[in-house]
Amino acid sequence: MSLTHSKVRAMLLSLHKMSRRTKRNIFLAADTILIPISLYGAFALRYGTAFPTFALENSAILFPLMMVLGILVIVGLKLPNIKLNAMETRAIMKIGLASISLAIVAMVCSYLFLLSAPRSVPVLFGAIFFVSSVFMRIAGLYVLSFLTERSLHREPVAIYGAGSAGIQLALALRQSSEVCPKFFVDDNPQLKGLMIAGLPVFASGKLEKCVSSYQIKRVLIAMPSVSQSRRDQLVKNLSHLPVEVRILPSYIDMIENKGLLTTFRTVSPDELLGRNKVDLDIP
Incomplete structure (x- = not known):
């Protein structure tokens, strides 16, 4: 074996x-x-x-x-x-x-x-x-x-939110060697039972059962467009489950917390020209 x-x-x-x-x-x-x-x-x-x-x-x-x-x-x-x-x-x-x-x-x-x-x-x-x-x-x-799946011991995770953010997150996590997305959870009844991005979608009421069945260790909330109060409510609803809950931040949150803009820096003209800076004071 x-x-x-x-x-x-x-x-x-x-x-x-x-x-x-x-x-x-x-x-x-x-x-x-x-x-x-x-x-x-x-x-x-x-x-x-x-x-x-x-x-x-x-x-x-x-x-x-x-x-x-x-x-x-x-x-x-x-x-x-x-x-x-x-x-x-x-x-x-x-x-x-x-x-x-x-x-x-x-x-x-x-x-x-x-x-x-x-x-x-x-x-x-x-x-x-x-x-x-x-x-x-x-x-x-x-x-x-x-x-x-057979060769790598990846941590099974669930994604809360089967919208565009959740789909992009699932596609990105599939290439990860650390975690493996198992299913989506969504409050929209029209998505219940569908397969999205190769993953099944379950109603939020079945999350506890699915966590046990799939041995989920972490739930990722991928709903960046919802309000802060709604996200807080989701975290509270998931608090009784034996899982770690993480939230995908919205673009506005990343800017306000300076978690995005601080990773950018101004590009100097010399870098655009592909040469070192010329000191005009040198004779």
Whole structure:
């Protein structure tokens, strides 16, 4: 058991030590491999057979063309730059745009080279590429999360507030090696039972039970827009639980307490020019 644990930990450390460029190259290679696979799948679906030999012979040139042009599309739209921890609507839309672009390129190539491929093949090709690319990244995210959970002893925490601040906090904590967000708690009944940012949302009335079930050690209140009195009331309501309560401060609080502005300093003109200060008094 300990040997397996050490192997998983060593593998995770090697992944984290990879440069961003290496990770981009891995995703580029994976997306490139998906191009011929998706194209073959499009022909197979269109002709209703796993081996559409005749159709592939007449459209064989489409495969190397799409490999080359597909790489240009993938690099141009920066698909390899999508981080697994940042798989959200914008990233999925970018993959969708790349899939549509690949389908259009396949249509143009079929027209220019007078290929016998039906018009539905490029459409199916784009759809299969989209599903495959999204699934590949989501699967990679879950595998990485699973391995991280098994190898790192991270402290389980709950986030009170499933708004924008809570979501951003959850996404940030997922990359932490110290704490692990387990679920959201929110007073909005419309959010009850939903999955937000990959975490379940529970009603505040079930917090005590969830704290025990998930072995929560810390509750993070991520509601920076509420009033101070409301935050004080939340802390009071949580005081009977065997957890540490922490509050995410608002932007105004950080400014008033000088916890934000003191970290900034004025940039001198010499730093902007990229040279040392010139003393004009020296002859």
